Amino acid sequence: MRIFRTILISLLLLNLASCSTNEKEDNKKQSEKSKEEAKEGNVEVEKGLLNVEITIPASMFEGQDINTVIADAKKEGVKEVTQNEDGSLTYKMSKAKHKEMMKEMKESVIASVEEMKNSEDYQSIKDITYNNDFSEFTVVVDKAAFENSMDGFATMGLAMSGMMYQLYNGVDPDKYKVTISLKDEATQKVFDDVVYPDDLNEEQTEAE
Structure with a gap:
């Protein structure tokens, strides 16, 4: 899958939105934490009942056109992409889509291993x-x-x-x-x- 190839050599991804007001308050706090950790070069993943959120540090997009990165992510099913002040991107998508992507990521790693072996x-x-x-x-x-x-x-x-x-x-x-x-x-x-x-x-x- 094109997105995972970009991930491994650059990357991608996803987020959580909740149904209740309290859940939204918690998500906001976690999002702030994600952004802070992104500054340290970390990828913060947060999972919920319906959706998944991932904040990706700016360092992972070095040398890439950020608009193309965002457009490609949306084409692959990411609901929302937010560009943060520190240059990191926050992706939001359904939990089902995240599961699908993880499956495709695994298949891509396996394919790469087979290619390397041969x-x-x-x-x-x-x-x-x-x-x-x-x-x-x-x-x-x-x-x-x-x-x-x-x-x-x-x-x-x-x-x-x-x-x-x-x-x-x-x-x-x-x-x-x-x-x-x-x-x-x-x-x-x-x-x-x-x-x-x-x-x-x-x-x-x-x-x-």
Whole structure:
């Protein structure tokens, strides 16, 4: 689905509107909290009985035409898109639509994994398995070929996919993680584990 492809490499999404006045008051407070967390680079997901709301930080739209992002989201079924003062976007859609999108996101991640496994671009990668919420991936490789190639970049793509899936499924931005385990095809032993976003943040800190 086009929206998820945009999400993984940029993104998308959704919101909650309630029926009672009290629920609306709570939603307003939660929306303010979402906007504050968006400033920190987090994606805030709030679910209700009928609808779902997600506030997406401005950093995720860097390099994109914001009007096109909004138009594409509405074409995909997002009820409302609000551009906030800090540059973040708040998407509102039905809970049913959110469920549909999560299903399509999962299908897209799986399709990407299959493509990666069969691509000639990653010849050292022999197999990839994963758990249900994409918080863990096991990448089976020809160790010698892997260590002498650029195929390690593929693991970052898997990590980004897993992190995005978890964020849009409502995992706390302070708790979501993706572990990439590298297993040698010959010995069937894991020779390295990479945990995102922890290791990615460490690399960025060292680079600075």
